[in-house]
Amino acid sequence: MSAPVTGPVPTLTATPRVLSIAGTDPTGGAGIQADLKSIAANGGYGMAVVTALVAQNTRGVRSVHTPPTGFLREQLDAVSDDVETDAVKIGMLGAPGIIAEVSGWLRRVRPPIVVLDPVMVATSGDRLLTPEAEQALRDLLPLAGLVTPNVPELAVLAGAGPARDWDEVVRQALEVSGRWGVRVLAKGGHLAGDEVSDALVDAGATDPVRRLDAPRVHTSSTHGTGCSLSSAVATWQVVTGDWFASIDRSKRWLTESLRHGEELNVGQGHGPVSHFAGLWERGGRDTSTGDEWWQRIDGLRRATDADPFLTGLADGTLAGKAFRYYLAQDAHYLEGYAGVLSRLGQLADDPVERAFWVAAATACVTTESNLHRTWLGASERPAPGPATHEYLGHLRQAVETGYGQGVAAVLPCYWMYADIGHRLAPRAAGNPYAEWIATYADPLFQYATQQARSITDRVAGAASPPLREEMWRAFERSAQLEREFFAAAL
Structure with missing residues (x-):
């Protein structure tokens, strides 16, 4: 597998410095707001560059305002000119011009860890990107160390219909990994069953599919789970240097956060996860395996x-x-x-x-x-x-x-x-x-x-x-x- 575009490994501080490049959610459950909470809950210092201003809540998206790409460039440069960034998480990009701007910045700055959450399909199943933007996002994949699509997004990247079972999810993930030289976090949350499977898929590795299973948390508080998981993985990767270990720690944290989400009583639709449930309960960030x-x-x-x-x-x-x-x-x-x-x-x-x-x-x-x-x-x-x-x-x-x-x-x-x-x-x-x-x-x-x-x-x-x-x-x-x-x- 070809390596992602990276620069020199920085001297790590005690706290990982993680930049989120994504859209907003004024209700705080998804997008950059969720990213910052996830980074903090998993022990990192979060920074944010806004790609889109989104009028949304727990029941859906109402409208999207996209700032000029020149302003996006100024935000990115403002961070990289001043702060040594340990990891970058990329979420909603939206348009070919925005994707090109982020791609150019990645090539110039060469951050050591890049996690891409390809926001491409709405909860309703509607495609969020134009065909041109979808292709531009595919071209961004080789610049990432890990891509974290859900089942519908994985299908778009693979140029196929949504997978109906776990074996098909893995086949599509191997196709994407092999074609673009990127590790894929294959996620089974959209599939039925009382157990949820995820896997680190790397077509170029000796062990190409490394699977993790967890009991499904039956809850309506699932808003922003993809944003939250990818941000957590980026944060833990700075600490562990091992993608599988980072996914495992992040998955356990997310399971705990899902379990406590409904206690927040936020919104009338699909509420957010409780990002800090473990911190509030234990005063520490290690999840309770027991x-x-x-x-x-x-x-x-x-x-x-x-x-x-x-x-x-x-x-x-x-x-x-x-x-x-x-x-x-x-x-x-x-x-x-x-x-x-x-x-x-x-x-x-x-x-x-x-x-x-x-x-x-x-x-x-x-x-x-x-x-x-x-x-x-x-x-x-x-x-x-x-x-x-x-x-x-x-x-x-x-x-x-x-x-x-x-x-x-x-x-x-x-x-x-x-x-x-x-x-x-x-x-x-x-x-x-x-x-x-x-x-x-x-x-x-x-x-x-x-x-x-x-x-x-x-x-x-x-x-x-x-x-x-x-x-x-x-x-x-x-x-x-x-x-x-x-x-x-x-």
Whole structure:
């Protein structure tokens, strides 16, 4: 693949300096306004050159005013004459003259990172550019490091009809990548399904299609998602230098922002995403991987809630024999779990995390084991059952694979029990199992769960996409085994 037009790599500041070249949105959800929010939310300093003044809102575009190309040139030169720019994101251009002006500036200034979001098709499906402008935009592609079309825009670039399935999206992206020598972020948001696929497509690479999947966020707040994603990718690329890692981080941030968009209550049409939801919630820009995983096991959690073992615990109707069998298996489990936690303590580089895992291992052997001795007689100690063997085997394998896989694997035991304890304790008051349930509703256990979640989020946030996928698989398998562990008692 031919390289994009770039200049010398600048000496990076702590904050990426990212320029958006795009049109406006007075309601703030798309265009330059969304770009600036996205850049800031992902840790960059945003700058803006306006290509068009757009009268639009969440329900549609009313009119467009295009300033003279001479004024566009003055804006571009005003930035590049003064500020060393680390990355450029290009959005709405609109006309051949504007595209030519931006193209000339790129060739003169040679910014090191260029992300092109080809605004070509309206939400209604109407084409926004004349045939001449469409061709001029295609000619701009080799100057970009990455182009981020949605499904209809990709079809225009490929000279084909809109793709109807993921395989066709990938074929069109490979066609565009190969023809113009540009990486393509193929996006599947316009396709049906509960999971959304995106992929970094590079026809000239050894691995030409690198895919990322995420659960679809069912929301009406989708205004400006393309603008927001492309700006985030440009910002992260300054930091990572790896297009796939930048897309992965940006996609996770956008998923979180989509999930909170409706809380903004902006507009009567398709509202904007909540660009700063993570910042407002956590006071930092790393997304919560654990929250995403928790949402992905929603069906499994609901099935666990409906299990006769848990419903019997909640209403006090569970047979005592079944509960004692469960506790005996849990005693075996806690002995093994303590060993896994102790091993995490050995693997942890951070002294605070090391201390947390060592203390957690001790708690398994002392505090929680005392609870089992209170409930179980000395003779009530059946051998470990198949579910116990399988769960402990999974945890031991995960922790020996690596620290990331280990912390992800142990998290469901914390989180699912804390969630069950929190929700069942009020319903179980006065029944025979209230004391056991209260153990997991205790504020100290809830706090320990929060610490385990924070550690997992930190490790996942710093992990490569392949490692984070391994962590997710370890987390998911542990959640499944928790479900089977409960069910084994009956």
